[in-house]
Each structure stands twice: as C-alpha cells, then as structure tokens.
Amino acid sequence: MPDPAAPDLPAKARVVIIGGGISGCSVAYHLAKLGWTDIVLLERKQLTSGTTWHAAGLIGQLRASQNMTRLAKYSADLYGRLEAETGLATGFRRCGSITVALSAERREEIFRQAALARAFGVAVDELSPAEVQRLYPHLNIDGVVAGVHLPGDGQADPGNIALALAKGARMAGARIVEQVKVTRVTSVAGRVTGVDWDMAGARGHIAADHVVNCGGMWGRDLAAQNGVTLPLHACEHFYIVTETIPDLARLPVLRVPDECAYYKEDAGKILLGAFEPKAKPWGMNGIPEDFCFDQLPEDFDHFEPILEQAVARMPMLAKAGIHTFFNGPESFTPDDRYYLGEAPELRGYWVAAGYNSIGIVSSGGAGMALAQWMHDGAPPFDLWEVDIRRAQPFQRNRRYLRDRVSETLGLLYADHFPFRQMASARGIRRSPLHEALKARGAVFGEVAGWERANWFAREGQEREYRYSWKRQNWFENQRAEHMALREGVGLLDMTSFGKIRVEGRDATAFLQRLCANQIDVPVGRIVYTQMLNPRGGIESDLTVTRLSETAFFLVVPGATLPRDLAWLRRHLTEERVTITDVTAAEAVLPIMGPRARDLLRRVSPDDFSNAAHPFGTAREIEIGMGLARAHRVSYVGELGWELYISTDQAAHVFETLAKAGAEVGLRLCGLHAMDSCRIEKGYRHFGHDITDEDHVLEAGLGFAVKPEKGDFLGREAVLRKRESGLTRRLVQFRLTDPEPLLFHNEPILRDGKIVGQLTSGNYGHALGGAIGLGYVPCRAGETAAELLSARYTIDVAGRIFTAEASLTPLYDPKAHRPQADQVAAAPTPGR
Known part of the structure; x- marks a missing residue:
C-alpha cells in the first residue's frame, strides 16, 4: 500500500529544480516556455520563503556590461507583461531611478555609467543638483554635485513576481511542489542521475537528466555534497520602512551610494536600505533547518550610522515613525557576481544562485539565459562574468567566504574605481617569489586568489593604492616599468598562469580536434591557438607547447583554468588521454625587453640566438645552478623568454637573475605594465x-x-x-x-x-x-x-x-621586435 502521506511525485523527470525562490521559478518558467516537459520544482518550505519574500524589489536596467544589461532589461520587460499572461499582479511599475554623486570622483563614475547606458540603448539623463531636486523634491541637495536619471527603471513586489512566474510555469506544464526537501543529488560516472527527497519523513527518489541548484543560501552546502564548488555566504541585510507619510507622491527609486543608502517609495511609505562598508556575515555553521519567512535579530547600532546620514539627506524622515526595522539574510559571492551554468565537476548539474542583493532584477534574465543554455547546449551569448566555471576550488572554504563577503556587500555601493583591489581574505595563493618581490617593493593585486605584483613602489613610496578615475598614485611607476620593457629589460612573475599537461597515445589527435591552429608540430614548438565552439566563438585562448611525441603543455590565464579544464574534459571521448592540472608545479618568470638576451647570456651558457632558439620554440636551459624550460614567446611585444622553473628552484633562479640584472639595468615589473604593453601591441x-x-x-x-x-x-x-x-x-x-x-x-x-x-x-x-x-x-x-x-x-x-x-597594432605593426636578433630602441612617446 502506498503511504497516504507521501507526495504525488513522479519517479522520473527531465529536470528537477531545487528551490522555489524567484530564481528557481524563473528557470522553471523559461524551460517550460521552451517546450520542456517533465519539469519538477521542489521547494523545502514554501515558495519565496528564503530571500525572495523580503527583497526590496528594485529593477535597475543598467549593469556593468552589455550582456548583464541585456539580462536586466529582459527582466524588466518580462515583469511588465507577466500580469497579463498569468492574471497575478507583480506590482511592477516604471517609476525611474536617480543616482546622486557627492564627490567629483563619484560624478565621474556615474557619468561614465551614463555614457555606457547610451551605448547599450538605455534611456538616461545627466542631472545638475537643481534637476535632481526637481525630480526628488524631498532631497536635501547639500553636497550633491550631480545625478543620473534612468527613466525606464522601476520597482516591483518580489514575492508576487515569483508567484506569477510559478503560475506561468504551471500553466505550461511544470510541476511545482512545496514542503519537499532535496536531501541529495545522485550521480554515476560524473553525471547527475536524479535527486533523493524527504517530505515529513516520507522519502523517495526522482530520476532526472538535469538538476538545477537554485537553493540560494542553502545552495553551497547542497553543492558541496557532490564536490561542486558554489562559493557563496549569507550576510545580514538591513532596511527600515516608515509609517505612512501624508501626501507622499510617487517617487523614483533614489540611490545615494556615497552614504551607502537607497530609498524606495511604496504605498505612501519610504523604505530605506543600506549597503554598509563592513557587513555582518551570517549562517557560518549552515542555515537553520526550520528557517522560513524568518527575520534576524535587530541590530540598531549597526544600522544607526546609515540612518543618521539618511535623516540629514531626507529631512522628512525625522518626523516619520519607523513601522518596520528589518534584518534578513541574502547570499553574497567573493566577487559580487552571481553563478550561472553547468558545474564543471558534474555533468547535468546546473546552478543559478548567489545574487548579491540584485536577485530580483537578475532572475528574469538569468532564468531565460540558463534555460536557453540547457536547451541548446551553449549559452545564448557571453556569460563569462557569471559563469560558475570561474569559481576556484579553494573558494569552498567557509572561513574565506565569511571574511570576503563582509566586504563584498559594501562594495555594491562603494566607488567602483578602476583597478580596485579586494582588501579581505587575501594571501591565499602565493608564488614562491612572493616574499622576495614584497621585499623589493611589490604592491600586490589578487586574481583567482593569486597574489600578483601589480606594480613596484620606489624607495620611500607608499605601498598602497590611492584610487581615482584620474591618474592613480602608481601611474609613474607603471610608466617606468613599461618603458623598461620597451627599452631595456624587465622581469615579471607570472606563476599564476594556469598550466595543463595533456598526454597519452591520442593526445595529438585530441588537441587537433579541439584547437583551431595546427598542433601536430615538431617537439619544442609553441603554438598560439584558440579552442572554438561550433559558432566559431572563442572558448579558450592559450599556447600549446609540444614536449614530446605524446605530451603537450598548455598555458592558459589563471582565472580561466577551471573553465579550460572543464572544456577539455567534457570533450574527451574514447581517446587515450590524460589531462592534469600542473599549475602549482612551476613558477614562471618572463624576461622581456631588448636586453633580455644580454641578461640571459650572463646567467646561462646556452645559446639564445635566433638560430639556436627561434621565436615560438621551447627548450631546457641551464640557469645559475638550476634548470628551466625557456619558452620564447611574448605578451608584451618585445624580445623575451618565459622561464618555467620547478618551484623548488624558483628562488635560486630569481636571485641569480636579480644579481646579474644589476649589470644590464634589470627592472622588476608588475601586471599593470604588462597590460599596458600588451594593449599597445593589440594583444587580446x-x-x-x-x-x-x-x-x-x-x-x-x-x-x-x-x-x-x-x-x-x-x-x-x-x-x-x-x-x-x-x-x-x-x-x-x-x-x-x-x-x-x-x-x-x-x-x-x-x-x-x-x-x-x-x-x-x-x-x-x-x-x-x-x-x-x-x-x-x-x-x-x-x-x-x-x-x-x-x-x-x-x-x-x-x-x-x-x-x-x-586594424594592425599601432606599436611594431610588423612584429619585428619579438623575433629579432638585435632590437632597436622603442618609439618615443608621441611617436
């Protein structure tokens, strides 16, 4: 006899979606719209009961890039038509938004955003302080230097949007069941097979080809059960809602990022929310099992500095009573961007989570994009900014996440200066030369957890960034390093390169199938190539060095290593090939500039002439009392070699180079100089x-x-x-x-x-x-x-x-300099 208390769930589905917030409902809706059947969405408690129900519901169209803006604009359009389709009101209205600047630097930022909006086709107006006040008469404009108005922005009721999406999904045939907890995602041989579920003690299994983790705050721990990296962590997010303010007219959404505050008028009340500089992480030991439509304890002391500034900025708040003081958790990620796509660790395991307080405006477009990705087997357009494959395995660490998200919440409203570096959770991945470079003035930045020397301070110079939209405090340092690479010789540390060995009987055939360039080359040749998708788009940009008849060495950017490994492994069929991440095995020291050959001749007995070591080749060399593999390539557009050195010998080789470098004017150079050189040369x-x-x-x-x-x-x-x-x-x-x-x-x-x-x-x-x-x-x-x-x-x-x-590089258009035996002086500034 079947258990009468057990839910009526199918034994098999094409896809199971875990989580009934706005993200999960959007994925279900869009898959159903694409004609998928056998869609099952399981929600552990009730729809919207995690984060969605207490979100502020701001719908801002302009994001940091064209494709993120495309998704946000799609969300706004979708929410505007959902009521007509489903009969459920979403509360969506285009009231517009205003962002004001209280400093010249913030003015530069928002005016750059306005220029970007025009490029993306988003209606925008730059405002003087008087024009700001005309649109928002309650605002005290003391200190306001400018504003930007986006008339197409709006606001909505997040819970109702999610319920409308759920209804739309049901109308198209999706199955949505509440009070059912997914306890485990099952898999066999690296592919999802379904989910185990529990409902009030009744247990079962649904076989499925695809599973989508839309679990929000719960998503990280659920993913970890399958070895899937989903780095997110909850933080407390605060807002207050006033009592009704008499005769309060409808107003645009107002953002005052310099005071960490946003204001939303709703039904004659004002909601004041905060993105304070140092946030309070929550749920370090996991999210409580019974958490459902819950609030966190009030912390007025934490919110008070925001409120004090808000009362001065909006004087009418001084007379308005506080109806609600709200504190609820939202999930944040290490880089303030959400996660979308198929997990590289497990086929058929998809993710849409970690929305960093912009889940309402993001979920409509994200659900559409993920559904299209699942349907077509490829994303509809470039989604690398939010691709789950950017997540680094070490980011599963909970202490790291706790420390980092205490900063990322506040960065939403911080000045988005170019080259801004994270201050929290640093020093996790370091080159063997980190301390040696630090002692010589290195100022570090972080990418994918790697500490990398971005520039070198002079003796007595402050070793900190002073951020600006104009020339920052390291601009002259970059110039000196840049010109050393152009006119003399510079040494960089690029140990953060991703390094992959592909070897085996079928390695040549495998790489020939994936790479667009000719890979079947003599041993010792280096091939610059791309791996393409069926549309001719670039999935990976790399060099491939043939080490032997059956072994190849691939070099990729450190930030894309998980993506590149996943691409290789997903396309492995019956070939006899082994793919190994060997990033940590070798340090990488590029020696670049017209005098690179002079330096290497001082530390090695090997011949570095064009005849003995032509451009695009690699070979083992002696250096000091050690050995290295010298690759003659260049990402700065000059004569040079990248030295790949076993990490145990890296310090010795560096010291040897540094000592000999005194005779030829060797300069230590950072990533900022490398980037300015590569862009002069037009390198992608x-x-x-x-x-x-x-x-x-x-x-x-x-x-x-x-x-x-x-x-x-x-x-x-x-x-x-x-x-x-x-x-x-x-x-x-x-x-x-x-x-x-x-x-x-x-x-x-x-x-x-x-x-x-x-x-x-x-x-x-x-x-x-x-x-x-x-x-x-x-x-x-x-x-x-x-x-x-x-x-x-x-x-x-x-x-x-x-x-x-x-269309050709403005610097050295014929590429003579990297390949020459003797290199002439670089062009003088201004040519």
Whole structure:
C-alpha cells in the first residue's frame, strides 16, 4: 500500500529544480516556455520563503556590461507583461531611478555609467543638483554635485513576481511542489542521475537528466555534497520602512551610494536600505533547518550610522515613525557576481544562485539565459562574468567566504574605481617569489586568489593604492616599468598562469580536434591557438607547447583554468588521454625587453640566438645552478623568454637573475605594465576582447586558424564566416589627446554615432596616449581602408575625444621586435 502521506511525485523527470525562490521559478518558467516537459520544482518550505519574500524589489536596467544589461532589461520587460499572461499582479511599475554623486570622483563614475547606458540603448539623463531636486523634491541637495536619471527603471513586489512566474510555469506544464526537501543529488560516472527527497519523513527518489541548484543560501552546502564548488555566504541585510507619510507622491527609486543608502517609495511609505562598508556575515555553521519567512535579530547600532546620514539627506524622515526595522539574510559571492551554468565537476548539474542583493532584477534574465543554455547546449551569448566555471576550488572554504563577503556587500555601493583591489581574505595563493618581490617593493593585486605584483613602489613610496578615475598614485611607476620593457629589460612573475599537461597515445589527435591552429608540430614548438565552439566563438585562448611525441603543455590565464579544464574534459571521448592540472608545479618568470638576451647570456651558457632558439620554440636551459624550460614567446611585444622553473628552484633562479640584472639595468615589473604593453601591441585579453560570443575571424585572429589541417571544433563556422564576410572587426584606438584615460566600456562613435564600446583600455606609454580595443560593425565586403576612413571618437564620461583607429597594432605593426636578433630602441612617446 502506498503511504497516504507521501507526495504525488513522479519517479522520473527531465529536470528537477531545487528551490522555489524567484530564481528557481524563473528557470522553471523559461524551460517550460521552451517546450520542456517533465519539469519538477521542489521547494523545502514554501515558495519565496528564503530571500525572495523580503527583497526590496528594485529593477535597475543598467549593469556593468552589455550582456548583464541585456539580462536586466529582459527582466524588466518580462515583469511588465507577466500580469497579463498569468492574471497575478507583480506590482511592477516604471517609476525611474536617480543616482546622486557627492564627490567629483563619484560624478565621474556615474557619468561614465551614463555614457555606457547610451551605448547599450538605455534611456538616461545627466542631472545638475537643481534637476535632481526637481525630480526628488524631498532631497536635501547639500553636497550633491550631480545625478543620473534612468527613466525606464522601476520597482516591483518580489514575492508576487515569483508567484506569477510559478503560475506561468504551471500553466505550461511544470510541476511545482512545496514542503519537499532535496536531501541529495545522485550521480554515476560524473553525471547527475536524479535527486533523493524527504517530505515529513516520507522519502523517495526522482530520476532526472538535469538538476538545477537554485537553493540560494542553502545552495553551497547542497553543492558541496557532490564536490561542486558554489562559493557563496549569507550576510545580514538591513532596511527600515516608515509609517505612512501624508501626501507622499510617487517617487523614483533614489540611490545615494556615497552614504551607502537607497530609498524606495511604496504605498505612501519610504523604505530605506543600506549597503554598509563592513557587513555582518551570517549562517557560518549552515542555515537553520526550520528557517522560513524568518527575520534576524535587530541590530540598531549597526544600522544607526546609515540612518543618521539618511535623516540629514531626507529631512522628512525625522518626523516619520519607523513601522518596520528589518534584518534578513541574502547570499553574497567573493566577487559580487552571481553563478550561472553547468558545474564543471558534474555533468547535468546546473546552478543559478548567489545574487548579491540584485536577485530580483537578475532572475528574469538569468532564468531565460540558463534555460536557453540547457536547451541548446551553449549559452545564448557571453556569460563569462557569471559563469560558475570561474569559481576556484579553494573558494569552498567557509572561513574565506565569511571574511570576503563582509566586504563584498559594501562594495555594491562603494566607488567602483578602476583597478580596485579586494582588501579581505587575501594571501591565499602565493608564488614562491612572493616574499622576495614584497621585499623589493611589490604592491600586490589578487586574481583567482593569486597574489600578483601589480606594480613596484620606489624607495620611500607608499605601498598602497590611492584610487581615482584620474591618474592613480602608481601611474609613474607603471610608466617606468613599461618603458623598461620597451627599452631595456624587465622581469615579471607570472606563476599564476594556469598550466595543463595533456598526454597519452591520442593526445595529438585530441588537441587537433579541439584547437583551431595546427598542433601536430615538431617537439619544442609553441603554438598560439584558440579552442572554438561550433559558432566559431572563442572558448579558450592559450599556447600549446609540444614536449614530446605524446605530451603537450598548455598555458592558459589563471582565472580561466577551471573553465579550460572543464572544456577539455567534457570533450574527451574514447581517446587515450590524460589531462592534469600542473599549475602549482612551476613558477614562471618572463624576461622581456631588448636586453633580455644580454641578461640571459650572463646567467646561462646556452645559446639564445635566433638560430639556436627561434621565436615560438621551447627548450631546457641551464640557469645559475638550476634548470628551466625557456619558452620564447611574448605578451608584451618585445624580445623575451618565459622561464618555467620547478618551484623548488624558483628562488635560486630569481636571485641569480636579480644579481646579474644589476649589470644590464634589470627592472622588476608588475601586471599593470604588462597590460599596458600588451594593449599597445593589440594583444587580446580573454574575457574582455575575446569571449565565446566573439567569432575568431572578427577578433582578428585568423592567422591562428588552420582549416586546411582537417576537421576541428568550429571549423565549419570559420569557413562560413570566410564565405559570408565579417560583420564587425576588432579595432585598436589611440586618443590623440594624451590626458584622458581609458579603462573599458567607453562608447565608440563612428562619424558621431555610437557603434559599440571599448572591450579594454590602458595607457600606451610608448605611444603617448590612452589605448583601447573595441569591435566596430562593418558592411560585408567593406575594405579596411573604408572602415578606417571614418572619423572615430570615444566618449569618456560625456566628453568626446578624437581617436586614431587601426586594424594592425599601432606599436611594431610588423612584429619585428619579438623575433629579432638585435632590437632597436622603442618609439618615443608621441611617436
């Protein structure tokens, strides 16, 4: 006899979605809209009972990038039409939003955001203080220097949106069941097989091809059961709601980030919320089992500094009583970006979680994108910013998460200065040379947990960042390091490179199938290549060095290592191949610049001439009393070698180089100088200039693609693009005015019309101006001369600057310098 108390759940489903907040409901809704059947959503308590029910419900369209803005705009449009579709009110209304600046630096930031909004097609207006007050008459504008108005922004009722999405999913055939807890995701041979569930003691199993973890605060611990890295941690989030204020008219959402506050008018009351600089992590030992529509204890002392500033900024609050003091938990991630996609550790295990207090505006678009990804087997466009594959395994550590999220909550409203470094949870991954570089003035930044020397302070100079939208305190340090790489010799520490060995009987055939360039080369050759998807988009940007007939050494960016490993392993079929992460085994010391050969000859008996060691080759060398593998390649566009050294010998090799370097003017250089050199040379940066959405030919990397070698992933897309012609091209720009700075996302104007935005930017010290890269649309058959004959300008915070445009590198366009036996002096600034 069946248990009468057991829920009526199917034995099998195509997909099981775990979690009934707005994220899970959105995924269910969008999968159902794509025609999926056998969708089951299981919620441990009641729909919306975790974070969704107490969210503020702000719907801001503008995000930090084009695709994140695309998702936010989709959410706003979706929420506007849900009521007509489902009959459930969502409370969505486009009341607009205003962000005000209380400093010149914040003004620069919000005006840059306004320029970005124009590039993304989001309606925007820059405001004077008087115009701010006209739109928000209750605001005390003392200290306000500017504002930005987004009239298409809005607000909504988060719980009702989730319920409307759930109803829409049910109407399309999805099954949504409350009071059922998923206790375990089951798997066999690296693939999901279903879920075990529990309901009031009744237990069962649903077999499934896909599982989606939308568990919010509970998601991390659930993922950990399967070895899936989902780094998020709950923090306390505070807001108050006033009593009804007589005659309070409808108002835009107001953000005053310099005072860590946002204001939302709703039904004649004001909600005041805070993103305080140092947050209070919560749930260090896990989220309580019975947590459901619960609040956390009040902490008025913690909120009081925000409230004091708010009363001065909004004087009417002094007379308004407080109806509700609310404290509820929300999940935050180490980099303030949520997680989306298929977990690299387990096939069929999908994630949509960790929304960092922007879950309402994000979930509509995120649910659409994830559903499309699951349906098509590929994301609908570049989603690397939020891709779960960026998560590093060490980030599962709970102490790390607790410390880091105490900072990331406040960073939502902090100044988003370029090059801003995290202050918390540092020092986790260090090169063997960390202390030696620190003793010589290194100032470190952090990427993927790695401490990397970004610049070197002079004797007596402060070893801290002083952030600004103008030249920061290390600008002259970068210039000196940059010019050392161009005119002398510099040493960098790139131990953070991801390093992968691919070896075995079928290693050549496997890499030939995945890489666009010719990989079947003689032993010792280095091949620059991309791994492509079926659309011709770039999944990985790497070098492949042939170590032997059956062994290859792959070098990838440190931040993309989990993604690249996952891509390789997912495409392994019956080949006899072993894929091993060997990142920690070797330190990497690039020796770069015209005098690199002079330095190496002082520490090694080996021959470094072009004849003995040509560009694009690797071989073992003696150095000091140790050994290294010397790769003759360059990411700065100069003569140089990357030295791969066993970590136990790294200190000795470094000391040997440093001692000999005194004779040739060796300078220690940081990542900022490396980046400014690479952008002068037009070298692409994965995640900015090239992504899985960017066709390899339109990215200008056709030289690294060899269709004639035979079949490889993406080959047909390359041939189709060759036949149909390019629709856009990656262009390098140099501002003719030497003063402005470029970072990324500045709008590109062609003959006065916005046609795109910069994908990356830095200062070209050898070229005498700021340099940027960005895609420009082109007509099929349009020649390079026609493309470049236009007048190009760049919008920097509303100011328009003339730019020189080029399809070939503005620095050393013929690439003579990295390959020469003797290297001439670098161009002087300003050329």
